[in-house]
Amino acid sequence: MSVAYSFKLKPAHLPWLKLSIHLGALIPLVLTYYQAFSDQLGGDPVTALLHFTGLGAFKLLLLSLTITPLARTFKQGLLINVRRLLGLYSFAYAFAHLVSYVLFDLQLDWTLLLSEIIKRPYITVGFAAWLILFSLTLTSTKKAQRSLGRRWQTLHNFVYLAVSLVALHFLWSVKSGLAEPLIYMVMSAALLLYRRDKLQRLVTKRIKNGQKLKK
Amino acid sequence: MLINVLKTSDANEKQVTDETVYNQRRDILKSMGFIGASALLTSNSAQAGFFSSDDKETFKTRALDYAPANQLHSEALTPEEKIITHNNFYEFGTGKSDPVENAQQFDVNPWSLRVEGLAEDPFTLDYDELFKQFPLEERIYRMRCVEAWSMVVPWIGFSLAALLKKAKPLSSAKYVAFETLYDPKQMPGQKSRFAGGGIEYPYVEGLRIDEAMHPLTLLSVGLYGKTLPPQNGAPIRLVVPWKYGFKSIKSITRIRLTDKRPPTTWNILAASEYGFYANVNPTVDHPRWSQASERRISSAGLFSRNRIDTKMFNGYDQVASLYQGMDLRKHF
Numbered sequence: 230m231s232v233a234y235s236f237k238l239k240p241a242h243l244p245w246l247k248l249s250i251h252l253g254a255l256i257p258l259v260l261t262y263y264q265a266f267s268d269q270l271g272g273d274p275v276t277a278l279l280h281f282t283g284l285g286a287f288k289l290l291l292l293s294l295t296i297t298p299l300a301r302t303f304k305q306g307l308l309i310n311v312r313r314l315l316g317l318y319s320f321a322y323a324f325a326h327l328v329s330y331v332l333f334d335l336q337l338d339w340t341l342l343l344s345e346i347i348k349r350p351y352i353t354v355g356f357a358a359w360l361i362l363f364s365l366t367l368t369s370t371k372k373a374q375r376s377l378g379r380r381w382q383t384l385h386n387f388v389y390l391a392v393s394l395v396a397l398h399f400l401w402s403v404k405s406g407l408a409e410p411l412i413y414m415v416m417s418a419a420l421l422l423y424r425r426d427k428l429q430r431l432v433t434k435r436i437k438n439g440q441k442l443k444k
Numbered sequence: 445m446l447i448n449v450l451k452t453s454d455a456n457e458k459q460v461t462d463e464t465v466y467n468q469r470r471d472i473l474k475s476m477g478f479i480g481a482s483a484l485l486t487s488n489s490a491q492a493g494f495f496s497s498d499d500k501e502t503f504k505t506r507a508l509d510y511a512p513a514n515q516l517h518s519e520a521l522t523p524e525e526k527i528i529t530h531n532n533f534y535e536f537g538t539g540k541s542d543p544v545e546n547a548q549q550f551d552v553n554p555w556s557l558r559v560e561g562l563a564e565d566p567f568t569l570d571y572d573e574l575f576k577q578f579p580l581e582e583r584i585y586r587m588r589c590v591e592a593w594s595m596v597v598p599w600i601g602f603s604l605a606a607l608l609k610k611a612k613p614l615s616s617a618k619y620v621a622f623e624t625l626y627d628p629k630q631m632p633g634q635k636s637r638f639a640g641g642g643i644e645y646p647y648v649e650g651l652r653i654d655e656a657m658h659p660l661t662l663l664s665v666g667l668y669g670k671t672l673p674p675q676n677g678a679p680i681r682l683v684v685p686w687k688y689g690f691k692s693i694k695s696i697t698r699i700r701l702t703d704k705r706p707p708t709t710w711n712i713l714a715a716s717e718y719g720f721y722a723n724v725n726p727t728v729d730h731p732r733w734s735q736a737s738e739r740r741i742s743s744a745g746l747f748s749r750n751r752i753d754t755k756m757f758n759g760y761d762q763v764a765s766l767y768q769g770m771d772l773r774k775h776f
């Protein structure tokens with residue numbers, strides 16, 4: 230795009246941008262949990278928490294995947310610096326989501342957790358997405374990036390699988406009224422479509438590797 | 445348990461003035477509106493709505509004359525504040541807090557409830573007659589939602605059987621069909637597929653005639669000593685305590701005796717998930733929820749251990765004889 234954009238993100242802007250991300254992610258989280266603990270979150274604070282944290286994790290994940298297209302389109306290379314932070318907050322929300330589910334909904338009934346993960350397709354895919362986000366979080370440091378070498382990129386490409394699984398998780402979790410999950414599906418699809426070349430390469434590479442192994 | 449019995453009668457007290465209820469509710473709405481405004485991450489339409497609704501009037505309920513429940517109830521009642529703010533009533537939006545937010549302007553007077561079909565004496569009740577035609581009594585029932593949460597609610601109403609008997613059903617009447625008001629002007633959920641969760645309106649429900657005539661089956665016109673607020677199905681709703689909550693149709697305008705099994709809303713939407721009978725049954729899971737246990741909505745807070753085992757027929761064993769010889773796994 231040849232938009233003559235006069236604004237250019239400078240290194241001095243970054244701390245402020247990061248601060249706003251910290252505040253924008255943390256304040257709602259703290260406030261919502263405060264309201265849940267003080268029983269001001271409607272009739273059933275547990276469901277309210279699950280919906281809030283689930284949607285929050287999804288929105289932050291989508292936001293983190295929007296950074297690259299944004300940076301390219303508007304030629305703001307420095308923007309890439311906030312991608313990791315958004316991804317980490319996405320997992321923080323997903324973590325709160327799972328903890329709330331286990332602690333407040335299932336109330337530490339571990340057998341029920343296990344059977345729900347196995348029996349409910351929407352929980353199965355949610356759990357798979359959670360594990361992916363968890364491993365991306367564990368390997369999010371510069372040190373991990375260095376020591377994993379090329380495998381780091383391979384691992385972090387799984388974020389595309391994660392976003393697809395979360396979109397499914399959302400769609401399958403609702404009783405009726407598919408409009409909202411479908412809007413999120415379209416957003417996820419758009420972000421994947423933006424990377425279609427890369428995804429195509431990944432898939433063909435996989436297939437080729439598979440064929441090599443067979444021979 | 446003596447303590448709980450006292451609690452039950454405590455909760456029936458009429459000292460809970462409309463004003464305190466009103467103010468408590470406003471506090472909840474306000475605090476949720478606060479979140480809606482401050483949160484980058486909440487874009488729930490209901491919450492955005494809270495913000496602008498600050499000075500909207502709350503629906504006025506009034507105290508009823510009724511015979512208080514004389515049966516002892518061993519479980520603590522769900523607080524009124526929870527019962528009237530956590531509702532599934534898709535005509536007013538699909539979120540749990542949408543109904544309390546969107547239904548306060550709902551006009552229930554005049555009302556007309558038509559009882560018709562295969563009956564000798566079809567009749568219509570107007571708004572006042574809903575409260576006068578039959579003696580009102582309080583019944584404390586467990587309410588089990590298919591989403592695996594439950595409440596204990598002090599309803600006020602009369603037996604559906606009393607109403608049906610007045611119409612003198614013909615012997616050919618095998619089922620009873622119910623219909624919610626259809627009024628898209630008042631019910632935003634009926635206006636668009638988006639707001640109403642993709643359901644076909646009006647909402648319809650049905651019972652077999654023996655289920656309808658069972659003494660437990662209640663037509664409710666009130667709760668906690670007062671007329672129903674709109675979000676709970678004002679002015680008159682069904683309560684079938686041994687079935688999942690979606691059977692207990694709200695804001696009824698038509699009751700029809702029929703010889704054919706009537707279509708029912710959730711069954712139309714997803715027949716593999718919601719059966720016609722929809723009896724509470726811990727051994728038949730919903731594809732999305734285990735039905736073996738439930739979370740009892742109470743005021744005890746997030747850390748209360750309120751997950752309890754779900755009982756067959758929601759603990760109302762006296763209805764078991766209605767289903768003798770039926771495979772309830774097939775007829776779920």
Ligand code: HEM
Pocket residue numbers: 279280281282283284285286287290319323326327330352355356357358359362395398399402403
């Ligand atoms: C072990 C992993 C997970 C479990 C057990 C889990 C469980 C749940 C549950 C119980 C619900 C509520 C369903 C209902 O309405 O009754 C839900 C909704 C949701 N979850 Fe998850 N989830 C998991 C992982 C995730 C992850 C990783 C994300 C996103 C990054 C996510 C995003 C969502 C969203 C967007 C919703 C819908 C919220 C709404 O309806 O407003 N979940 N999840």
